[in-house]
Amino acid sequence: MILGYSNLYGPDAIEQALPDAEAARRLVDRHRPDIVPRLEAMVARITSGAGDRRHFEAALLGLARLGLRHGAFGDDPHDYHNEDHVMELAERRLGRVLDTLGEEGVPREDALALLVFAACHDLRQREPFDAPGPIGGNEASSIAETFRILDRCGFDPVADRAQYLALELMIAGSTFDPRPLPHPDGEELATAAGGSLARSLAIWLDGDRPEWSAEPAARRGERLARLAADLDTANVGEDFHHLADSALRLCRERERRAGRALGRAASGATCLGFLSRGQTHYFFELHRFCSREGERVFGARKTANGPGVRRVTERLLARFEDVPPANGQAVLDAFAALCADEAP
Structure with a gap:
């Protein structure tokens, strides 16, 4: 495109192992028989019961490949980027968007695109080189x-170019x-650095591919990109226990990928940094809503979560001020306990 x-x-080998939706369904049913009915229910909700085979199969195939490549279905498990992350976007967060905005705010084809995005945006997590730009x-x-x-799921690049x-x-x-x-205080000064690229994607496209905005489908895609980014980072605007859980999963994944066992002393300092200052940096400096729709759905809860994020960071740092953590697991346990005190 x-x-x-x-x-x-x-x-890659994962695509060859799971070439189509039938193979995906067999794998998912074997490991997580709850997932297919849940995806079917979301498609039914979006389509008012009519169903949509192509979008359902695309979401299922994406989820299955991610689960086999980086999730609990294969041998390179990631604690965050896995099949459960797909479902928290596709079900809980997208469901909340639909609850708040309704069909007028999120038309059927847009909602189906967001469902497939949830399943496919994290398909690859270990690519050795970046793309230009x-x-x-x-x-x-x-x-x-x-x-x-x-x-593979029956879409046509010409007829379905918009999707x-x-x-x-x-x-x-x-x-x-x-x-x-x-310039974190100046929305008009946003650049391609810092947080989700969706906030400045149009700016980059204007400079690199100036013809992009002449196509209505591309303008729709850019608008949906901003809402999709808010869906992806909506942990800031969810109940506090969901926000805490996402931080813990990301921390475990970072340590696993770095080769630092949580029971070893080497993981103590990195876990403490990530779960204290790292969380306030993400919450208050990096995260910005990319769309008006995302802020409408998740903004109030983010505002309510802010003081708790600061308190947890302060108390976690104080906990280990005099005696450094013995290991990363000690930090995770302390963080979880402090967050449990904050959760309503």
Whole structure:
């Protein structure tokens, strides 16, 4: 489509092992028999009971491949980027968007695109090289694989160009840069650095592919990219126990990928940094809502969560001020206990 990443990242062994929705369903039913009915229920809700085989199969195939590649279905388990992350976006967060905005706020085709985004935006987590520009290699390779999933599930790149474009820009916009914005207090000064790329995706496209905005489907895709980014980072605006759980899962995943066992002393300092100052940095400096819709759905809860995030950080640092943590697990346990005190 407009970014041109399809030829940069080819199929891998996981795609060959799960070539279609039938294979995906067999795998998911074997490991998590609860997931297929839950996905079917979301599709039924979005379509007022009519169903949509193609979008359901695309979401199922994406979830199954992620689960086999990086989740509990395979041998490279990630604590955060896995099949449960798909479902928290596709079910709990998208459900909340639909509850708040209704069908007028999120038309059927948009909601179905968001469902497939939930399943496909994190398909790849270990890409060795990035794509040109600000889009991460994991996201660019996930775009390429998502296009192949759409092809396999009966979509046509010409007739269904709007959905291909939407998913391309939604996944691109989910690139998350942990660097702070150069001007965190000036919304008009946002650049491609800091937080979700979706906030500045249009700016980058204007400079790199100025013809993009002439196509209505691309403008729709950019708009959906901003809402999709808010869906992806909506932990800030969920109940406090969900926010805490996401931080714990991300911390475990970071330590696992770095090769630091939580029971060893080497993980103590990194876990403490991530679960204290790292959380306030993410919550107050990096995260910005990318869409008016996302802020409407999740903004009030984020505001309510803010004081608790600060208190947990202060108390966690105080807990280990005199005696450093023995290991990472000690930090995780302390963080979980402090968050439990904050949760209503």
